[in-house]
Amino acid sequence: MEQLSITSNDDVVIVRQKVRAHAIDLGLSLVDQTKVVTAASELARNTLVHAGGGQACIEVVQNGMRRGLRLVFSDNGPGISDLDLALTDGWSSGGGLGLGLSGSRRLVDEFTLDSDPGRGTVVTVTKWTR
Amino acid sequence: MDRVPILKIGDVLLVSIQGDLDDQSVLTLQEDLAERVVATGAVGVIIDITAVEIVDSFVGRMLSTIAGMSRMLDAETIVVGMRPAVAITLVELGLSLGGLRTALDLEKGIALLGRTASAPLDDLSAVGQ
Numbered sequence: 202m203e204q205l206s207i208t209s210n211d212d213v214v215i216v217r218q219k220v221r222a223h224a225i226d227l228g229l230s231l232v233d234q235t236k237v238v239t240a241a242s243e244l245a246r247n248t249l250v251h252a253g254g255g256q257a258c259i260e261v262v263q264n265g266m267r268r269g270l271r272l273v274f275s276d277n278g279p280g281i282s283d284l285d286l287a288l289t290d291g292w293s294s295g296g297g298l299g300l301g302l303s304g305s306r307r308l309v310d311e312f313t314l315d316s317d318p319g320r321g322t323v324v325t326v327t328k329w330t331r
Numbered sequence: 332m333d334r335v336p337i338l339k340i341g342d343v344l345l346v347s348i349q350g351d352l353d354d355q356s357v358l359t360l361q362e363d364l365a366e367r368v369v370a371t372g373a374v375g376v377i378i379d380i381t382a383v384e385i386v387d388s389f390v391g392r393m394l395s396t397i398a399g400m401s402r403m404l405d406a407e408t409i410v411v412g413m414r415p416a417v418a419i420t421l422v423e424l425g426l427s428l429g430g431l432r433t434a435l436d437l438e439k440g441i442a443l444l445g446r447t448a449s450a451p452l453d454d455l456s457a458v459g460q
């Protein structure tokens with residue numbers, strides 16, 4: 202398990218690089234590596250832009266014979282009051298394209314979004330080996 | 332912060348993105364390119380992303396913005412060298428990059444510009460001298 206803090210643009214780059222290294226170690230296909238690294242980039246940037254920073258946790262998980270890469274992005278930012286709206290393609294509170302959450306959900310196998318307005322947000326994603 | 336070099340070849344500006352750019356470098360490239368398009372009167376911009384392992388929504392938007400901006404400054408933008416895994420991921424992410432012209436490699440990108448640009452790319456023969 203690897204814990205990274207996200208406080209700058211450089212940290213977003215580091216998260217991408219660490220996630221890629223773990224995805225390669227795990228034996229994810231090139232397309233799946235690309236998808237999970239792209240999702241990590243979106244979610245790490247969200248943490249920085251919407252909450253001013255946070256944490257990324259990278260973990261290898263096992264489910265029977267399958268192994269997977271689990272990424273947890275957490276912050277103590279303002280949180281999300283309307284989760285459905287936040288997951289709508291094209292909706293953005295930060296002037297972006299509004300694809301960070303909705304798009305990264307499509308790039309992974311499992312996606313959970315927990316948010317407590319005023320206290321923070323936790324996004325957990327998992328990509329399984331095939 | 333890395334600054335991406337912008338090369339001028341005849342009437343074309345060539346940008347080859349190497350490695351993993353942070354968001355600020357991406358924005359700087361966008362601004363640098365706009366200035367260089369005007370300063371050089373370039374008719375084409377080629378962005379080579381052969382070495383780029385992921386294109387997320389931020390970089391995707393930068394590519395679209397550069398294309399739109401260049402068009403207003405009378406230059407055509409072509410993105411070349413997109414990896415198959417990047418294309419698959421971009422579509423699933425929901426970025427269609429409409430309006431962005433692409434070519435499979437640099438050679439095809441230059442040929443495409445040569446067909447659309449009013450002035451032929453005669454100066455290309457000078458490359459490598």
